[in-house]
Amino acid sequence: MSPNDGAPLAIIAAALQRERHRAGLSLAEVARRAGIAKSTLSQLEAGVGNPSIETLWALSTTLNVNFARLVEPPRNTVTLVRAGSGPSVASGTADYRTALLSAGPPGARRDLYLITAEPDRTHRSAPHAAGVVEHLVLGTGRALVGPAEDPVELGPGDYLGYPGDIPHLFRALAPGTTAVIVSEHI
Structure with missing residues (x-):
């Protein structure tokens, strides 16, 4: 070559x-x-x-x-999304928003999201594709997160990994709750 x-x-x-x-x-x-x-x-x-x-x-x-x-030459090596500036989508059932921060490039098996939520109702997610694993780090506030049958209460800095291919939930327990989720497609 x-x-x-x-x-x-x-x-x-x-x-x-x-x-x-x-x-x-x-x-x-x-x-x-x-x-x-x-x-x-x-x-x-x-x-x-x-x-x-x-x-x-x-x-x-x-x-x-x-x-x-x-x-292949490396693609964008630096990506900046300022807080509050990325496009986001609201839930129809809870005060919960998700913003895609970084979609996995072709061949990659992960997406990165920022979650903002207020305490009111629980955001329930239907199972994603088989093999999906979600990795969540709570940034601010408190939240009840994870498998619908066995959620865990998290505080700032806590990490939780859980299967995304089963019903799961996110419920903010404090105002101004934020989290980062990496959705890994195995």
Whole structure:
């Protein structure tokens, strides 16, 4: 593969370094696990060499990332949504609003939401797709959250992970309650 074949070597080099550091692995360990020479990996991380598709697939498997993460340029690396400025959607059954802060890019399996709620009624959610897990961190206030059959009371800073593919609920117990939810699609 050469720079004119579609995936510039600089993008591959940066991606390999980024993903290797993210995984906390040494150059030698990644090379060993991928079944390539350490010198080959060193050259690729330096932006030189001629990686084959097989080498890149072996590296993506070893680093536990999609192949595309090694050959596509990074997308928006910084996204800012100021408090109260993102579009939000209100519940029809409770004083509860959700704003999508970040949709997972193609191939990703997560979405990030900001929840604002006031104590009045319980917001009940029908089961989402099979395998969905929700991760919630309460920012302010207090809330009753989780599976409809066994919700948990949370305070600021508390984290709760629960299956999103069963009926679940969110009930603010204090004015000005906020939370961040990551919806993970397994």
